[in-house]
Amino acid sequence: MDPLEQLVAQIVGLSDTDIPRLLGILKASDDLLRADWTRLSSVLSQLDPFKHSLGFLYILEASTAGPTTKEQAETVVPIITSFIDACAAEQIRSIPDKFISLCKRFKDQVVLLETPIRGVAPMLAALKKLQTSTEHLTPLHPEFLMLCLLAKCYKTGLSILEDDIFEVDQPKDLFLYCYYGGMICIGQKHFQKALELLHIVVTAPMSTMNAIAVEAYKKYILVSLIRHGQFSTSLPKYASSTAQRNLKSFCQPYIELANTYGTGKIEGLETYVQSNAETFESDNNFGLVKQVVSSNYKRNIQRLTQTYLTLSLQDIANTVKLNGPKEAEMHVLQMIQDGEIYATINQKDGMVRFLEDPEQYKTCEMIEHIDSSIQRIMALSKKLTVMDERISCDQAYLSKVGRERPRYDMDDFDTVPTKFTI
Structure with a gap:
């Protein structure tokens, strides 16, 4: 035969x-x-x-x-x-x-x-057939997210980013998963989730500098400015020494952008962006940089809410350097819709009244949200305890560290991510 x-x-x-x-x-x-x-x-x-x-x-x-x-x-x-x-x-x-x-x-x-x-x-x-559990990151996860990015199927990509990952086959898979996942969250304007994923790439253990971490750091700077209106160049102590030493030197135009943004002067920011447009375009980050510029207007409007109870649209336009009350109204309406400020606009006299946050944190929906967060933290704590016990008994680990175990102060942990979902 x-x-x-x-x-x-x-x-x-x-x-x-x-x-x-x-x-x-x-x-x-x-x-x-x-x-x-x-x-x-x-x-x-x-x-x-x-x-x-x-x-x-x-x-x-x-x-x-x-x-x-x-x-x-x-x-x-x-x-x-x-x-x-x-x-x-x-x-x-x-x-x-x-x-x-x-x-x-x-x-x-x-x-x-x-x-x-x-x-x-x-x-x-x-990837679902290859997974042994939803906590398992397979080499197909980054491939799937890449296809979602290329096809602009961002919502489909989000479907796997909700899972907590504890098992990783190869470090590169985690780097790519978090990087592509961060890009998908950016595409959906889920900036906090994008920050968490990019933060993992930037602070993950690495013995040599890699291109994924560099590109993630560039986007991390931009998203930090959009989401929080500020950026700190200091990496947490648990970030690798390789990242501590080298990341900033690869991303100087972005760090300068953050410094210019911090002055609050829109003219200087726009001038800097235009003079470095070629760099940002070659990195495929120019669209994100434009959102940074737009967010600078929003931050300046938010500062006004801390000083004034009412303000005319014309005054807002003059203070924030917008082209007239119509453009100011468009920005204010968008910020109200996005929940970034609380205000009402009197169309008759063109006055904006700034309000307090109406959330009282006592609705059924809020209680359920808080409860689910507590349950998730408890489950994560149990998982970490089990992993710690397993590592503590691992012969290879014990032979390397001997009696000297790392000790961390509270200052070793930063507060950038509010969650650690990956």
Whole structure:
């Protein structure tokens, strides 16, 4: 019997009875599949992607290993999509590297076809099948978020950013997950969540400087200005020494932007942005920089609420350097809608009345929100206790630290993220 036909017969015969033995046979047949890849497409028709998921995966991965043209991608993409949808999770988890390789190749093919949206749903299904729990960060998480960014499916990307992550296979996956996740949150104007994710990238352990951390730091500066109206160049003590020493030198134009922003003078800020527009555009951050400029107007309006109870739209325009009362009214209305200020506008005389925060923190919705936050913190505390006990008993850890354990003061922890969801 032909070796390839014999392999197919073994796949069919062992898929229901002896997966470990089949896995050994498939691993030993890797060279055969690579050498006979031109026949593999026809072999797939003899297999069921659900019943024979392991064998189907091996053959499909081998058949797509070479360079792919657009015409070939058009044929292969639907096959991989169908396989991801139908495959049995318990079988593909027995050889995760093959499944990850196939899915990454699938991502490259939909990008090659310039139709990233075709990969969003299949990649989400793939990572859920690969996950052992929602706390597990797989190498497919960043690939999924990248496709969401390319396809502008930001809301779909947000769906996985709500999960608490405690298990990470590779550090690079965490860096990319948080970086792409931060970009998705920026796209949805969820700036606080974006700050938390970018903060993780910037402060994560690193022995050498990496491009992901540098790009994350640039966006971290911009988002800090938009969300809080200020930025501190001091990194927390638990950030790596590599980041402490090198990040600022890679991001000087952004640090200067933050310093200019801090003066509150819109003319100087706009001048600085225009003179450095080429730098910001080359970093693909110019749109975010424009939001920084816009937020400077908002911060100046917010400062007025701390001094005045009522103010005319014309006075607001003059103080904040806007082009007349109409533009001032547009800014004030947008800030009221976004909950950034509390005010009413009298259309008759063009007066703005600034109000106190109406939230009394005693509604059922607020109580439920506070309760859910407390429950989440308690669950996180238990998880950290278990992890601490596990690490404390780890022989490799104990051999390195000996009796000297790190001691941290309260000042070692900063207050930038209000949550630690990743």
